[in-house]
Amino acid sequence: MPDDEENRFSARAARYVRVGTGVGAVAARVAGNRLFGMELDRSKNAAELARALGGLKGPIMKAAQLLSTIPEALPPEYSRELSQLQSQAPPMGPGFVRRRMQAELGPDWQSRFKSFEATSSASASLGQVHKAVGHDGRQLAVKLQYPDMQSAVAADLGQLRVVFALHARMDPAVETGEILKEISERLKEELDYELEARHTALYGLIFKDDPLIRVPEIVPELSTKRLLSMTWLEGRRLLEYKPAPLEDRNQIARAMFRAWWFPFSHYGVIHGDPHLGNYNVFEEDGKPAGINLLDYGCMRTFQPKFVQGVIDLYRGLERGDEALIVHAYETWGFKGLSKDVIEVLNIWARFIYGPLLDDRVRSIAEGTTPGEYGRREAFTVHEALKEKGPVKVPREFVFMDRAAIGLGGVFLHLDARLNYYRMFNETIEGFDLAEVAERQRVAFEATGVPVAR
Numbered sequence: 001m002p003d004d005e006e007n008r009f010s011a012r013a014a015r016y017v018r019v020g021t022g023v024g025a026v027a028a029r030v031a032g033n034r035l036f037g038m039e040l041d042r043s044k045n046a047a048e049l050a051r052a053l054g055g056l057k058g059p060i061m062k063a064a065q066l067l068s069t070i071p072e073a074l075p076p077e078y079s080r081e082l083s084q085l086q087s088q089a090p091p092m093g094p095g096f097v098r099r100r101m102q103a104e105l106g107p108d109w110q111s112r113f114k115s116f117e118a119t120s121s122a123s124a125s126l127g128q129v130h131k132a133v134g135h136d137g138r139q140l141a142v143k144l145q146y147p148d149m150q151s152a153v154a155a156d157l158g159q160l161r162v163v164f165a166l167h168a169r170m171d172p173a174v175e176t177g178e179i180l181k182e183i184s185e186r187l188k189e190e191l192d193y194e195l196e197a198r199h200t201a202l203y204g205l206i207f208k209d210d211p212l213i214r215v216p217e218i219v220p221e222l223s224t225k226r227l228l229s230m231t232w233l234e235g236r237r238l239l240e241y242k243p244a245p246l247e248d249r250n251q252i253a254r255a256m257f258r259a260w261w262f263p264f265s266h267y268g269v270i271h272g273d274p275h276l277g278n279y280n281v282f283e284e285d286g287k288p289a290g291i292n293l294l295d296y297g298c299m300r301t302f303q304p305k306f307v308q309g310v311i312d313l314y315r316g317l318e319r320g321d322e323a324l325i326v327h328a329y330e331t332w333g334f335k336g337l338s339k340d341v342i343e344v345l346n347i348w349a350r351f352i353y354g355p356l357l358d359d360r361v362r363s364i365a366e367g368t369t370p371g372e373y374g375r376r377e378a379f380t381v382h383e384a385l386k387e388k389g390p391v392k393v394p395r396e397f398v399f400m401d402r403a404a405i406g407l408g409g410v411f412l413h414l415d416a417r418l419n420y421y422r423m424f425n426e427t428i429e430g431f432d433l434a435e436v437a438e439r440q441r442v443a444f445e446a447t448g449v450p451v452a453r
Helices: 003-007 009-035 042-054 059-067 076-082 094-105 149-168 177-190 193-206 246-267 304-319 322-332 339-357 375-388 395-414 420-428 433-447
Strands: 127-133 139-145 227-231 269-271 279-284 287-293 299-301
Touching: 094 139, 094 227, 149 177, 177 395, 193 227, 193 246, 193 269, 193 433, 246 269, 246 279, 246 287, 246 304, 246 395, 246 420, 246 433, 269 395, 299 395, 304 322, 304 339, 304 420, 304 433, 322 339, 339 375, 339 420
Parallel strands: none
Antiparallel strands: 127 139, 139 227, 269 299, 279 287
């Protein structure tokens, strides 16, 4: 598709109208109520906002779901509504697919494959996947980006500012400027399939010969900036294992834990979206053996010192070392923290780190469901920060938090019972900042992943 898609005013304007009408109506009501001193009906406004976004699909849906997992990015009523939205968009039909494939690979695109299924096997917010077979006989997954996504993302990010402005009028406990910047960068990155190919290669290097995690291989000659062809990894959906024996569910949870924590602690990179559609389970001898990591669009790299901060906070909480805790927050980028605000932040930190500090076999959280994971703690933080804050959340925190909440939800789906303390300590054993920096440098150079900023 031509590069001028990025600047198509008509597509962008149409998107603004569709997003802005619903969002703007809620914003106008909030502004009016504040102007005349009237009480806000947050539940009603939140439901209307969710309906406005839910009719749209696309990139703003990904952002809305992300916001619902960050404590205090939005008021609790809004988080609850937005967390229930689905990000899938209607798939493109065969005629549309042919035109898109021709735009990416040329008029003879079909001859580049031994076979290609015109009907998609999966669809998401930014693109859809087709099964194909290469001339070398390999089964392929071909990920094709929807048209006009540059325009859609640009329009949706503009409307996100309206959503954040709503929050700014509702007793904000968190300054959300850095959150918006972070979401904007990551969404724009997801449109770049060449970058996703490099991230896939990075994970292939990290998990080479690992028995628990499999990574697809990219087929460069069948890939472009908006088309990504990779080897097909066969597996079953994770939710199919909910009734499986505990041993099987624990095996999947162990693989998930390693897939997220090992790259972060050893290479300073994390998969920012543990969505159920981003992986599946492979079996050996009829039993679950590990996971296939399928999607590398939502990635976040970190400077090694940030990784050090995560481990320092863990050690500080473990030892009750207040100075180390404060140092960790400052390493993350929190500034000007009072003692009261630190105590509030520790509420959330103890929730996230809680299972990792508890040396016993346990569930990730007792008495909660995947959809409600972290809600009670987030509400407590909200009430406290309204009084003690606001606090400015560093950008790096956004996807670390998203990954932690998403991963916890997966463990709850599985009802896994593991010793998370031992698993985490085995992962970070022998951590050395200089070694992580060197390991990251070598791996990033080898795969072309940009250096963490």
